[in-house]
Amino acid sequence: MQDKHLLIVGAGLCGSLLALKLAQHGYKITLVEKRPDLRNADISAGRSINLAFSDRGLKGIKRVGLEDKVKVLCIPMNGRMLHDKNSNTKLSPYSGQDGNYINSISRSGLNALLLDEVEKHDNVHLIFQAACQNVDVESAKAEFINEKTDVNFHVQADYIIGTDGAGSVVRQALMKNRELRFSFSQNFLTHGYKELSILPKNGEHQIYKNALHIWPRGENMLIALPNLDGSFTVTLFLAYEGGDYNFNNLTNPKIVEEYFKKDYPDAHALMPHLKEEFFDNPTAALGTVRCSPWTYKKTLIMGDAAHAIVPFYGQGMNASFEDVAVFDDILNEVDFDLDKAFSEFSQTRKQDADGIADLALDNFHEMKAHTAQELFLQKRQLELAFEKEFPDDYASKYSLVTFNEDIGYHDAKVRGRAQDKVILYLLKEGHLPEHLSLKEKLEIVKTHTNRYLEDEVINV
Amino acid sequence: MQDKHLLIVGAGLCGSLLALKLAQHGYKITLVEKRPDLRNADISAGRSINLAFSDRGLKGIKRVGLEDKVKVLCIPMNGRMLHDKNSNTKLSPYSGQDGNYINSISRSGLNALLLDEVEKHDNVHLIFQAACQNVDVESAKAEFINEKTDVNFHVQADYIIGTDGAGSVVRQALMKNRELRFSFSQNFLTHGYKELSILPKNGEHQIYKNALHIWPRGENMLIALPNLDGSFTVTLFLAYEGGDYNFNNLTNPKIVEEYFKKDYPDAHALMPHLKEEFFDNPTAALGTVRCSPWTYKKTLIMGDAAHAIVPFYGQGMNASFEDVAVFDDILNEVDFDLDKAFSEFSQTRKQDADGIADLALDNFHEMKAHTAQELFLQKRQLELAFEKEFPDDYASKYSLVTFNEDIGYHDAKVRGRAQDKVILYLLKEGHLPEHLSLKEKLEIVKTHTNRYLEDEVINV
Incomplete structure (x- = not known):
């Protein structure tokens, strides 16, 4: 039983999961959210944003024992369904191994579940509609304004954790501290996104339910993820x-x-409300936020507040949930010394946060352009065959990131990028001819990849 | 004669030079500075910070016709005087060409000169001790607070240019504008700096006057630049x-x-006040600020506000003065259409700002470590010989950056880095043996450099 009082700023996905885990450890928690309680808010059915949920996210969910309840919310997606300009489709599996799939899940549904669980704990005080105005990072005191009454109040805690998203107010407080020499960057893509929808027909999904649909068009693309009510949320990039x-x-x-x-x-034919939705829904920017260090004295940031990424690997929420699992591991290792845990988390997790930020940018280019290219398709075929025949010996970059949650994002990036380069090179130069067995091809790929990785180490 | 009213926020080196140039063009200028007028402030003689002033800075100064008045303030530095741990010294010239030197100049002396010249213009309104609080980047209106009276006032201009330094308030206003998708980064080195001094003896410099002194010690270093009163300003990194x-x-x-x-x-022996100075003077951080775009509607940022760099190439002020020259060129090209000039400047100058930011970071490592290494010394010897014998055929990276003001920083970086890599490689591998003539060596270096640059282009 821990006796410290922690203030968690932001009750989105990361903050809610973190509050739940820390409440389970017995900490006194104040969890403050800027927005109204999404469980009461009037959200039109099926129009909430959905997300890709996979093994790293599951690692966090398992920590709080909610895997069964989360499973009910999930729609498995076994691969990418590619749509060409002539409306031909082709399913490209995410993995050559059975049982490796990602899931489409409703952001608000998942967040509501976590809040319900948080509220079961007597040691959590949950406050909605209170925007953080300022944080004293040294004394763990934060000021809020109640958005309904305009009345200010403050919370004096022992520690503060900011899980207040990409525009984090807690991060801004760290940034204002000159002594910290806070490194920070925000970078935007040349592309934005807009959410649209394909509605259900007689309650059923109008296109194949168990896939992430992609219409890759070189510079731009459309994607669609299924919802439980039979609709798809469509996103134009x-x-x-x-x-x-x-x-x-x-x-x-x-x-x-x-x-x-x-x-x-083909998508257009299923979107009779396109004209209205296009002009009703906002266009949003795509940004990456990196910063360091994530902690100072009694304050820590986590999740998007520390590392906001573009959505192209479907890893934003997964990375935040993995943050909670990693932080929990560290807490246990340092015997619940929060000062040590803040420092250790900031130092050790940063490299993996940078890794997934880079990978997400990689995948932007891969999804909109490469998925439709012949050489890329050959590479995928080969990798799927490796994964199917030699499941213990090979995992593609996508699999390393998505299905190998015991490998950090950084290591997944380094190995995954090397494999991609090597296979594309070998295919292009004809070094993987047809007459070789799959086993022989795998050996060639592994030898070249290891050699490439050794060279990289030498070059650093 | 131009009839627009421009508000320039910040009357440091960049803002003062810009105000002067734009006043010469006939614009109505309001120039507002946060600090008191440095010409009246009580600054202890000889203790003001000095800077390296070289050809790119001179390009800006020539635009306003002040080269003769600036020359009086300059102390030429012909090279780096390297001090080893046994107090041995060795002069490493900046260039193999005669007449290529940099200058030590007092920041406050130069700023005072520019302000004196600005005040000669009836079309400039100069306001001190007024801190910018907020900028409306769309309507070109800015709020200030008078620091003596605490009274707020605002200035409504046709255009605003922020030259308010690394912590720019005008830049923060751009950053707050979500529509702009403002990319921004601030990154700090693991090192800080502290200014100290070597005082004059009988009014004379106690160490060689016409050099930039360096005590390179691998991870850390001390440097010293001469002042007109016989003192040196010493900086510990x-x-x-x-x-x-x-x-x-x-x-x-x-x-x-x-x-x-x-x-x-040897430095210690000349610093009897070290103990007091070390604890009286602040320790300051070393940061790089990059951002983009530099303009939105009626607002532009320039100088450190747009691109703050670490001081290791002695190019901070030079880059800002070159900004003014580049902006002036553009103004003339677009026939004084300020909207066009803002946009063109932001787009075309950014690459060179990134170039000098990278180069300054390069030189941090070069100055504290490489200047004392044998291979690096061999490279310098060879490059100095090339510059001396074949002045039209070769310029080292340092010369490209410092003495070749017609080449942009970006191009200087690309070519300079390639030359450095190639020469170090050739020396290490013994591909430049003694028996070759200098001309033959130059041909080998040029061939390899060009091949390297072609490969780079292909790899992109």
């Missing part, structure tokens, strides 16, 4: 400028229809 | 942690004396 169509020139229904008919004809 | 001595453990006079006696014995 489009450049702000340049090319024939972009967010700056899609300014009237006519040109929007023209673009979708031309580039995404 | 030291890690905050790690190693035997660092800023975190130099906590009492005894250990400071011990460190200086051991690592900088």
Whole structure:
């Protein structure tokens, strides 16, 4: 039983899971969220944003014993369903191994479940609609304003953990501290995104339910993830400028229809509300936030507050949930000394956060362009065969990141990038001819990859 | 004669030079500075910070016709005077070409000169001790607070240019604008710096006047630049942690004396006030700020506000003065259309700002470590010989950056880095044997450099 009082700023996915785990350890928790309680808010059915949930996220969920309750919310996606301009489709599995899949899950559904569980603990005080105004990172005191009454109040804790997302106020407090010499970067892609939808027909999914659908178009792309109610949440990733169509020139229904008919004809046929949705829904930016250190004295940041990434690996929530698992491991290792845990977490987790940030940027290019290229398809075929025949001997970059939660993101990045380069090179140069057995091909790939990795070490 | 009203926030070196140039063009200028007028402030003689002033800075100064007045303030430095641990010294010239030198100049002396010249113009309104609180980047309106009276006032201009340094308030206003998707990074070195001094003896410099003195010690270093009054401003660059001595453990006079006696014995002998200065003077951080874009609607940032760099290439002020020259070129090209000029400047200058930021980081490592290494010394010898014998055919990285102001920083970085890599490789592998003529050696270096640069282009 721990007697410290922790203030957690932000009750999104990361903050709620963290509060639950720390409540289970017996800490006194104040969990404060800026927005209204999403369990009471009027959210139109099926229109909530969905997310990809996979093994690293599950690692965090297992820590709090919620795997069975989360499973009910999940729709398995076995691979990418690629749609070409002529409406042909092709399923590209995520892994050659059976039982390796990712899941589509509702953000609000998952968040609601976590909040329900948090509220079962008497040692948690949950406050909604209170925006953090300022944090004293040395004394663990934070000021809030109640958004309904406009009344200010403050919370004096023993420690503060900021899980308040990409625009974190807690992070801004760290940044203002000159003594800390806080390194920080925010970088935006040339592309933004907009959410749209494919509604159910007679309560059923109108396209194949158990896949993440992609319409890769070189510079831009459309994707769709299934919801439990039979709908799909569709996301358009489009450049702000340049090319024939972009967010700056899609300014009237006519040109929007023209673009979708031309580039995404099969999706377009299933989106009768496109014109309305396109202009009703916001266009949002795609940014990466990196910073260091994540802690100072009595304050720590975690999740998107510490490492916001672009969504292209489906790892944002998974990385945040893994943060909670990693932090929990460290807490146990240092015998619940929070000062030591904050410092250790900030130092050891940073490299993996940078790893997934880089990987997510890699995958942006891979998804919108490479998935449709012949050499890339050959590589995928080969890797799937390796994974199927030699499950203990090979995992693709995607599998390393998504299904091998015991390997850190950084190591997954280094090995995964090397494998990608080596296989594409070997295929291009004809060094993996047909007459070789699969086993022989695997040996060649592994030898070249290891040699490449050794060279990298020497070059550093 | 231009009829627009420009508000320039910050009357440091960049803001003062810019105000002067724009006043010469006939614009109405309001120039607002947070600090008191440095011409009236009580600054102890000879203790003001000095800077390295070289050809790119001169390019800006020539634009306003002040080269003769600036020359009076300059002390030429012909090279680096290297001091080893046994107090041996060795002069390493900056260039093999005569007439290529950099200058030590007083920051406050130069700023005072620029302010004097600014005040000669009736179309400039100069306001001191007014801190910018907020900027409306769309309407070109800025709020200030008078630091003596605490009274707020605002300035409504046609355009705003922020030259308010590394902690720019104008940049923060751009950053707050979500529509802009402002990319930003601040990164700190593991090292900080502290200014100390070597006082004059009988009004004379106690060590060789016409050099930039360096005591390279691997991880840390001391440097000294001459002042007109016979003193030197000495700067210690030291890690905050790690190693035997660092800023975190130099906590009492005894250990400071011990460190200086051991690592900088000849300098220590000339610094009787070391103990007092070390604890009286602040320790400051070394940061790099990068951002993009530099403009939005009626607002632009320039100088350190747009690109703060570490001081190791002596190019901070030079880059800012070159900004003014580049902006002036653009203004003339676009026929004084300020909207066009802001946009063009932000787009075209960014690459060179990134270039000098990278180069300055390179030189940190070169100055504290490489300057004392045998292979590096051989490389310098060879490059100096090339520059002397074939002045039209070769310029070292240092010369490209410092003395070739017609080449952009970016190009200087790309070519300079390639040359460095190639020469070090050739020397190490014995590919530049003694029996070759200097001309033959130059041909080998040029061939390899060009091949390396071609490979780089292919690899991108």
